[in-house]
Structure formats: structure tokens, C-alpha cells
Amino acid sequence: MALSGLDIYKLLPKTNCRECGFPTCLAFALSLAKKAVSLEKCPYVSKEAKQALDAQSQPPIRLALIGDEKNKSEIGNETVMFRHEEKFHHPAALGFIIEDSLLDTEIKERLLKIGKLHFERVGQHLKTDLIAIKQTKDTQRFIDVVTLISGLTSVGIVLMSQDTKALAGALKILAGKRPLVYAANSQTIADLSALAKENASPLAIKAESWDTLPELTKKANELGVLDLVIDVDTKNQQAKVIAEMTQLRRLALKKANRAVGYPLMCVMDKLASQAEVIRAGDYIAKYAGIILLNTFEEWAVLALLTLRQNIYTDPQKPLQIESKLYAIGNTTENSPALVTTNFSLTYYTVLGEVEASKVPTYILSVNTEGMSVLTAWAAEKFTPEKIAESLKKSGVEEKLKHRNLIIPGYVAVMSGDLEEKSGWKIVVGPKEAAGIPTFLKNLS
Ligand code: SF4
Numbered sequence: 001m002a003l004s005g006l007d008i009y010k011l012l013p014k015t016n017c018r019e020c021g022f023p024t025c026l027a028f029a030l031s032l033a034k035k036a037v038s039l040e041k042c043p044y045v046s047k048e049a050k051q052a053l054d055a056q057s058q059p060p061i062r063l064a065l066i067g068d069e070k071n072k073s074e075i076g077n078e079t080v081m082f083r084h085e086e087k088f089h090h091p092a093a094l095g096f097i098i099e100d101s102l103l104d105t106e107i108k109e110r111l112l113k114i115g116k117l118h119f120e121r122v123g124q125h126l127k128t129d130l131i132a133i134k135q136t137k138d139t140q141r142f143i144d145v146v147t148l149i150s151g152l153t154s155v156g157i158v159l160m161s162q163d164t165k166a167l168a169g170a171l172k173i174l175a176g177k178r179p180l181v182y183a184a185n186s187q188t189i190a191d192l193s194a195l196a197k198e199n200a201s202p203l204a205i206k207a208e209s210w211d212t213l214p215e216l217t218k219k220a221n222e223l224g225v226l227d228l229v230i231d232v233d234t235k236n237q238q239a240k241v242i243a244e245m246t247q248l249r250r251l252a253l254k255k256a257n258r259a260v261g262y263p264l265m266c267v268m269d270k271l272a273s274q275a276e277v278i279r280a281g282d283y284i285a286k287y288a289g290i291i292l293l294n295t296f297e298e299w300a301v302l303a304l305l306t307l308r309q310n311i312y313t314d315p316q317k318p319l320q321i322e323s324k325l326y327a328i329g330n331t332t333e334n335s336p337a338l339v340t341t342n343f344s345l346t347y348y349t350v351l352g353e354v355e356a357s358k359v360p361t362y363i364l365s366v367n368t369e370g371m372s373v374l375t376a377w378a379a380e381k382f383t384p385e386k387i388a389e390s391l392k393k394s395g396v397e398e399k400l401k402h403r404n405l406i407i408p409g410y411v412a413v414m415s416g417d418l419e420e421k422s423g424w425k426i427v428v429g430p431k432e433a434a435g436i437p438t439f440l441k442n443l444s
Pocket residue numbers: 012013014015016017018019020021022023024025028041042043044045
């Protein structure tokens with residue numbers, strides 16, 4: 001049974017020294033009870049109290065690692081049902097299923113295409129994480145395909161097979177790379193647990209039914225395998241799959257049910273790409289830790305990576321870029337200069353339009369703590385004083401002959417004040433970023 005905040009408080013030093021970042025020991029205890037903070041934050045917990053609290057401070061959903069140190073995917077270790085309560089910590093790992101029935105040339109082609117599936121969005125690099133090798137042929141073919149693929153990619157591998165000889169051979173080839181062994185059921189739990197333990201690999205457990213799942217995870221633990229992933233049956237209707245994953249997450253987080261406190265995974269059925277993306281998108285939102293896809297079309301993967309990026313962004317910390325002067329293109333002393341905020345989405349939208357205009361331009365990004373233009377203006381983070389100060393600090397005055405600054409159309413109201421504070425002539429730009437290319441072209 002999970003300890004309450006008051007139970008935890010009784011075990012703390014009660015000195016309210018604030019070193020944990022909380023104003024009181026009680027505030028820290030309440031946060032610890034919600035698993036929103038780790039016990040290590042308090043340096044004064046006694047040994048006895050630590051022992052009593054250790055179980056409490058363990059993440060309710062265990063962290064699982066797939067892949068070697070350089071290319072590891074970390075999944076699980078989530079602490080909340082809804083991202084606004086704190087944030088989601090470890091983005092769902094996305095992988096592609098490759099069957100061993102494909103010809104070697106087809107496998108190489110597919111890997112080449114998959115290798116190109118990485119994107120830049122709002123300053124972050126988005127990429128997929130795993131390759132899942134699925135056995136449909138004999139033992140030797142599976143081992144040969146594992147050998148082929150492991151020589152061509154360094155990403156984490158999922159071994160999809162029920163053939164213990166094939167798995168043993170594949171695990172030997174992948175020694176030290178921690179592939180995920182997929183997936184044990186009530187018949188294979190002992191054999192696959194032995195293989196996973198011997199090779200220090202994580203093991204996927206099939207959620208065959210609500211009755212057998214806790215028995216299987218407990219059995220795997222008893223056999224020495226602690227890093228588990230629960231494979232949810234995606235053959236069910238989409239709503240049922242989501243309901244099951246929600247219930248499993250709730251049991252782990254709210255009822256501290258350790259037997260189901262593992263990351264979840266979804267292996268997608270072969271569907272039309274659109275249907276697969278819609279389903280996979282739902283599973284990213286609630287609450288898959290791994291999703292294995294059949295489609296590897298660029299648009300489909302970009303849609304899922306974008307969704308994953310949004311879901312796993314800390315809602316309390318907007319994505320920000322460094323506040324400074326950016327030179328876009330071959331700028332000169334006559335290039336236009338415009339100002340915007342340091343909210344990533346705003347900056348990259350403006351950047352995209354400036355690049356599209358092909359007019360070399362300076363963009364001054366002002367520190368608004370990650371707020372967009374209108375929000376920052378309303379919150380007094382994008383003020384004439386702040387912009388004038390940023391202009392001075394940025395060094396733009398040494399780079400330009402002119403003193404004309406383009407401001408977003410939505411804050412035209414600050415023009416007069418900003419002219420006074422900065423000494424620059426203010427030019428009111430378009431309200432929407434989409435108007436920037438025409439605006440810049442008409443300046444020259
Ligand atoms: S660091 Fe420990 S003793 Fe100090 S306020 Fe936090 S919980 Fe209390």
C-alpha cells in the first residue's frame with residue numbers, strides 16, 4: 001500500500017531547511033507521495049527512513065532500456081496519468097517491423113529508407129528508435145537476417161520470435177546490445193525468461209488476460225528478469241486497447257500495483273497506412289512506451305514523430321530557443337532586421353517564412369520565457385524596454401548601417417514607445433508570419 005503524504009512526513013527530519021527546493025518538509029512529503037520528486041532531493045533522510053521510503057520512491061512504472069549505451073531507448077518511468085500534472089518523461093519508442101521473408105536486397109532497401117526518416121522541427125531532431133525483426137521462416141533464416149540487419153544499423157533491436165533456438169542464436173549475435181525479446185506467454189515464460197536473463201535483455205510479456213498478466217510478470221521477476229514490457233493485444237477494437245492501457249497505467253500509478261508497473265507496447269496490425277497512423281497516434285497519446293509499425297512512409301512517420309514531440313513536451317516549460325541575434329542568409333549592413341520572441345514555435349515559423357522570402361535578414365529573438373508574441377505582450381514580457389535592451393545587447397547596431405526595426409503587426413501599439421526607448425525607427429510588419437515573404441520582398 002502506498003504511503004500517504006503524512007506517513008512520509010513523519011519519516012522526514014522536519015527541519016524545513018528548504019534544501020530540497022520545497023518550502024517545508026510537508027510540501028516535500030506531499031510531492032513525494034505523488035511521485036513527482038525523488039527522495040534523493042533531501043540530503044538529511046536517515047538510513048532507517050530511507051529504507052522505509054525506498055519502496056515508495058521507486059518509480060511506479062519501471063524504466064526499461066533497449067539497445068546499447070550509445071543507441072539506447074529508454075521507456076517507462078512515468079509518474080502521471082495526464083501530462084499537465086507534471087510531464088511525460090520518456091517518449092514512446094517508434095520502430096519498424098521487418099519480416100525475415102523479405103529478400104536481403106529488400107531488407108537493405110528498407111533499412112536505407114528508414115535511415116533517412118529523421119526530421120528537424122522547432123529546433124529538435126526527431127527520429128525513430130527501433131527495428132523489429134519478425135520470424136516467419138526457419139531458425140537459420142531468422143539468425144541470418146539478424147546478422148544482416150545488425151551489421152547495417154546501430155539502433156535498438158526487437159527480436160520477434162517464439163523459436164528459442166532462433167532467439168538464442170540472435171541474442172549471441174547481438175551480445176551487449178540489449179535487444180528486446182518479444183514476447184513471452186504462459187507457455188514460453190520460463191524459456192524466454194532464461195534467455196533474457198542470460199543475455200541481460202529486457203523481455204516483453206503478452207497481456208493474454210487480466211488474470212494471467214500479473215502471474216507472468218511475477219514469474220519473470222522470480223526467474224531474474226526485472227526489465228519487462230507489457231505487450232497489449234492490438235487486435236482488439238481501438239477503444240478497447242486504449243481502455244486497457246489506461247487501466248493498466250491507472251493500476252500502476254494509483255494502486256501501486258507493481259505486477260503491472262511496466263511500460264506498455266503495441267505491435268500494429270498490417271493496415272492501410274492512414275489507418276495505422278491514426279491508431280498509432282492514439283496509442284502514443286495513451287499510453288504506449290513502444291509502437292512497432294508496418295508503414296514507413298515519410299508522411300506517416302513525420303505525423304507520428306510530431307505528435308510524439310508534442311505529447312512529450314513539458315507543458316509547463318514551453319520550448320525555447322536561445323535569445324540572440326540570428327543572421328539568416330548572406331546578410332549585409334543593409335539587411336532588414338525584425339524582432340520576435342524566443343518561443344520555438346514562433347521563432348521557427350518566422351524563420352521558415354524569412355527563408356522562403358530569400359531576403360537575407362536579421363532576426364532578433366527576445367527572451368520572453370518561451371511565450372508567443374501576443375501572450376508575451378499581455379504578460380509584459382515583450383515590452384518596449386525589453387526589446388530596446390535586447391537590441392543593445394545583441395550587437396545588431398554594429399552590423400547594420402540603418403536603424404529600422406520590423407515588429408510583429410499584432411504589437412503595432414508599442415511602436416511610439418519603442419521608438420522612444422530604442423532610438424530606432426519602427427516599421428510595423430505583418431500580423432501573421434505568412435505575410436513576411438511579401439513584406440520583405442516589397443522592402444527592397
Ligand atoms: S531537504 Fe529534507 S529536511 Fe530539508 S526541507 Fe526538504 S525534506 Fe525537509
